[in-house]
Amino acid sequence: MRVVCAPDKLRGSLDAAQAAAALAAGVRAAGGTPVEHPLADGGEGSRLTVQTARGGTVTEIATVDALGRPARAAFGRLDDGTALVEAAEAIGWGGLSAVGHDLLNASSAGLAAPLLGAVAAGARRIVVFLGGTATMDGGTGLLAALGADLRDADGNRLRGSAADLLRTVSIDLAPARERLAGVELVVAADVISPLYGPDGAAHVFGPQKGAGPELVALLDDGLRRLAPLLGIAPDATGGGAAGGLGAALLALGAGQLPGAELIRGLTHFDQLLASADLCLTAEGKVDASTDAGKTVSAVVDACAAAGVPCVVLGGTITPDADRLYQRGATAVLPIGTGPRDLDTALLHAADDLTRTALAVCRVITAGSTALNASRT
Amino acid sequence: MRVVCAPDKLRGSLDAAQAAAALAAGVRAAGGTPVEHPLADGGEGSRLTVQTARGGTVTEIATVDALGRPARAAFGRLDDGTALVEAAEAIGWGGLSAVGHDLLNASSAGLAAPLLGAVAAGARRIVVFLGGTATMDGGTGLLAALGADLRDADGNRLRGSAADLLRTVSIDLAPARERLAGVELVVAADVISPLYGPDGAAHVFGPQKGAGPELVALLDDGLRRLAPLLGIAPDATGGGAAGGLGAALLALGAGQLPGAELIRGLTHFDQLLASADLCLTAEGKVDASTDAGKTVSAVVDACAAAGVPCVVLGGTITPDADRLYQRGATAVLPIGTGPRDLDTALLHAADDLTRTALAVCRVITAGSTALNASRT
Incomplete structure (x- = not known):
């Protein structure tokens, strides 16, 4: 299973390359092949x-x-x-x-x-x-x-x-x-x-x-x-x-x-998706601004166009993040481990990304096995 | 997709029947067919x-x-x-x-x-x-x-x-x-x-x-x-x-x-799994005691025996909950929306279960479609 790991930075905690590496570790732990592709929204980095x-x-x-x-x-x-x-x-x-x-x-x-x-x-x-x-x-x-x-x-x-x-x-x-x-x-x-x-x-x-x-x-x-x-x-x-x-x-x-959008094009992101089974993207806070032209929505758009499942992970998921579903996201999932304060969350972002990426990869693999077995 | 929703209670927030109903709502939103099967661990209820x-x-x-x-x-x-x-x-x-x-x-x-x-x-x-x-x-x-x-x-x-x-x-x-x-x-x-x-x-x-x-x-x-x-x-x-x-x-x-274990048997849980594509279970805190004979581990055991993917959702996921993977869990995922206090988390447990169940069902369905498409 080839999994493109294409996050933005998680502000206050990880830059995009670190976030991609954390996702990739989870993909690897699930037996998948990660492709690290950090992204940005036109701002710093x-x-x-x-x-x-x-x-x-x-x-x-x-x-x-x-x-x-x-x-x-x-x-x-x-x-x-x-x-x-x-x-x-x-x-x-x-x-x-x-x-x-x-x-x-x-x-x-x-x-x-x-x-x-x-x-x-x-x-x-x-x-x-x-x-x-x-x-x-x-x-x-x-x-x-x-x-x-x-x-x-x-x-x-x-x-x-x-x-x-x-x-x-x-x-x-x-x-x-x-x-x-x-x-x-x-x-x-x-x-x-x-x-x-x-x-x-x-x-x-x-x-x-x-x-x-x-x-x-x-x-x-x-x-x-x-x-x-x-x-x-x-x-x-x-x-x-x-x-x-x-x-x-x-x-x-x-x-x-x-x-x-521009970085999606400049980094040849769409070409990368052609051979992908899954794409994981992430940012610190997934909210309405995510939907309005940030990295995560560009990734969701590209995946929808390519027919590749796209799972969005976020440190915080606000209710309006549900609009990403209308955009074509496969799922929007939190990476936290439970009630805690923001500082603690920022401190554990890398581990949380890895753990959640592992879980998502295992679920998607299970879907491929179980659902198709039940159809035969 | 037939999804067995078999949670324990989420202490301080939802009884098992309420939790099962919340999971079922998410399954339904994802186009699946939920089967509500609340469980318990031998204690109250x-x-x-x-x-x-x-x-x-x-x-x-x-x-x-x-x-x-x-x-x-x-x-x-x-x-x-x-x-x-x-x-x-x-x-x-x-x-x-x-x-x-x-x-x-x-x-x-x-x-x-x-x-x-x-x-x-x-x-x-x-x-x-x-x-x-x-x-x-x-x-x-x-x-x-x-x-x-x-x-x-x-x-x-x-x-x-x-x-x-x-x-x-x-x-x-x-x-x-x-x-x-x-x-x-x-x-x-x-x-x-x-x-x-x-x-x-x-x-x-x-x-x-x-x-x-x-x-x-x-x-x-x-x-x-x-x-x-x-x-x-x-x-x-x-x-x-x-x-x-x-x-x-x-x-x-x-x-x-x-x-x-006893309630797994008394409720004919294993028979229910025979026609299931996925099982969702949940409890408030997924930790080492979960691994030591609580509802969630009994569900994971039953699913592993039946070859049904089992995703464990928890309000809090402690590091030792990873042992559920060794037991055969497909994935362990948090239901929160980000940094917050316990009272807020308890208040939103039903919505959080529904939202996460929806996401998991969509991921497993995507796995069935995408991974198999890429193999052909």
Whole structure:
């Protein structure tokens, strides 16, 4: 029995590769043959996930972090020439926890170096994974760094930041577009938030990034002013991803795909299913957002299309996770061992995945034997 | 797909019939045909469980409770003439919670009436379910009520109680044996405790029944003195069941069977499996004691013998529950939805059983389809 183990990360406990390994151990214990295929939803870890599946090369490059300090970032290249850039690797939270963070001054400018590096290396298609950035500048730092011309009412040139958003009156994107001419940009978002408003970047992600109510209002106001300057629809899906970085890339002509869908394609997940008897996927919390374009729902879709049974395992299963059944999931099962607190659950996630994977494999094998015996 | 739903009770939350109904709802939702077959382990609810499966008649009879107050008890009769008596129905905790309880004076005498009622009704085989009694008298109250002659050192006749155990010097069982002549007695215990000692009735069950350390020591001393008077081996398995009632019945020549095994037989469980594609069983906590002769292990044994897949569901799964795999269980799975406290878990047990039963049925059906498709 060949079992594809294709989980997302279990946040706070296991990354996707660790989760895949834990599932694989259970498959092996049940006598099956596991195929580890960690996945992601377009957020942090996505580039690595794709390159784990597809190989290719990684080029490190000098840049600056969200606070403008020297930093290293990377772009990846697959054998087919597609380049991969993950925003969080350049301007993410990684190095910032120790210094605190000023959302008004943080800038996405540091993402320009890996993007331009990929262009210089000859990439004709660049996939940009959003999510996990420490910025709320609507991508204006990146635009300026790519050569776009941002001006205030007095004609002063601006470098782009959340603070600058409040006084930017014009943006000429032409120089930036020129530097990316002939390159197909694809952005992969793990969220569908619009640029501003109650569901926008500032209101939804500001508090997570440490902003209080007043700062959130200020940031939202800035992003609201940005939309017409970029010439994008105010309700463009994903415009609010990565502190509005999504909107800037859309304005540069980028195509947009849900991250999980894109990674499903980039990792050749569907081809893998062709020879699978079963697929196990997992994430920490299986809920309505799972149904709305996260990894688990992409896996369920792919399995349904391929006719492969798909069992979804979760640390927490909320009632609305039942919608995965309508989507075609074979089953949604919890991995816990009983009443306990969250910390204990996080601590035991790997063992719990292994034990549950073993159980599921044994049930599916039993079904193949017993049900068919009873029909003869 | 025909699915036998054969759970024990989930203590603190669902009785076995409710649990079976909850599992059946999940089976039905998955398109299967459920067969509800609630089980028990010989403790409280066992008579009702057997009669739910087998029918027969129930005769109510006047008796006294563990504190000597007027009470009603019952004996059941199956079509094959077997009588069923449940100790907890006569001398259990049922009516006593309001008055408190004095273990030194409590007596098992009230069990005599249903026993003798069954004999008078012509029963040649009587199954006595132990467990759940409010007594610690080593069954001496019952023996005296059946006519056995208990004396103290001064030759005074005793009525039998935990207090009397400390001064009983002789027991003549002959009159009691005579009243049960020609009757096959079978005791069904849900525990394997010996009469006394660290694993005996007083030490293991005394504290549950409200006894402090001093009273436990006194009760244990009494039970220790009883063993030679009854002529039973001090380490006889199950002698300590129901406050030592097991020992008294063994002394009367009763055969003893683990309760779960006995109920497996009495309810014709194995015959039911002959036409089953899958069996679901469940209990609140699946642990080492599950492995040691409780309902769930009896179900796993029966399924292994019949070649029917058996999936064990539990509110809590402890690590040692893995031993059920060695016993032949197809899988052991939790029913929870994630980190939470025990009260919340108890409250949602029925929904959780239904949801998990649905998932398991879908997995086993998927196994039958997918794995066989991949072989052709």
